[in-house]
Amino acid sequence: MTLCLIPVRGIGEVRPGDDLVGEICSRVELVDGDVVVVTQKVVSKAEGRLVRVDPEDREARAALVAGESVRVLRRRGDLIMTETRHGFVCANAGVDLSNVEHGWAALLPVDPDRSARRIRDGIRGRLGVEVGVVVSDTFGRTWRRGVTDVAIGVAGVAGVLDLRGTKDALGRELAVTEVCVADEIAGAAELVMGKSAAVPVAVVRGLDPAFLREASVAGEVVRRHGEDLFR
């Protein structure tokens, strides 16, 4: 089956308290089984996760990052790689000054899985359709240049798909058994969103129904401290 990625256009600047679910529902026709990808930036704005900061004040910016972090992993110049309270390892603890009004910074949602559930429940309540939701953000990678979008929260769609017990095309047990479909969905959506095109939402239509189930990024995707080889 063909998978389609549909950019949702026309969502303007989002402000604290704005009805993001209403904005989404009024701009795209959703059907059961769709997965709605929403960028962290508009979720954080709607949830009021904005703080004042002078972008020229390096110390104030560093204090903001420290406040969002539980651990500093590496530092090089202005780049700080930290572990956030959610367990994400990313640059500047996800504190972001782009696509935010001058003098303000957007912080990550307090609980992005809960943010995703709220949007999913809101869409169900308004339209009566059963969709999955991915809250996406833009992270760098250790050994590869360039950023990609990944999932920081999910609802109604798998984080990691467990293929243990599945056979390969030649009938043998698979060696690769856990696929992070949530990150692949977030990255796919980025391809129709862009970074400056003011497209903060995309719909993924035609996903394998086996992907659609209760899940969370915190429970399935985040490697806890001590679980990886590079912290």
Added chain:
Amino acid sequence: MTLCLIPVRGIGEVRPGDDLVGEICSRVELVDGDVVVVTQKVVSKAEGRLVRVDPEDREARAALVAGESVRVLRRRGDLIMTETRHGFVCANAGVDLSNVEHGWAALLPVDPDRSARRIRDGIRGRLGVEVGVVVSDTFGRTWRRGVTDVAIGVAGVAGVLDLRGTKDALGRELAVTEVCVADEIAGAAELVMGKSAAVPVAVVRGLDPAFLREASVAGEVVRRHGEDLFR
């Protein structure tokens, strides 16, 4: 514009010397601007990158991995994270025993960018259409569970998109300036391929034409030793 991911079904077991381009061209109608994603496994098989190995012989397997590596980064139990001759950091230097006949292992292509170019040129020669090609493989990530597909070779499609000088939706310079669209394309394609479904090729239709240009993973995506903070 809507982006579509079309799985290419019906490609059977691929053997050394097989005409992979012919297989692809006979099973899907391609148009200018399409990007064809081909998994490393069938590229390696068609190129004869197969070696005999007893899957029960841990020492023989380790020797194989060492032969493909320039540097060992971490080791835990059976898992070895190495840097390959290409500069990829991945488990077991990409040496893979799944979806390969018992007693054989598949190695990564010698030059996956060249593999991608050959397929691109082959499709152009046969059909007269101008497509991009991504050779994809499945890599783990440092701080996130689950694997995702990434690009190990490209032709005619960007590795990393450089957005420096681009403004955000509010008219300010973007902080995030380099997006690895090649990895996002590879991951998106995985969503319609699966790991055991014998779908080794997918077509991505509707990408922003700005993505389509000469590029290489080696030149744009691979961080060289000393360039990252975690090696």
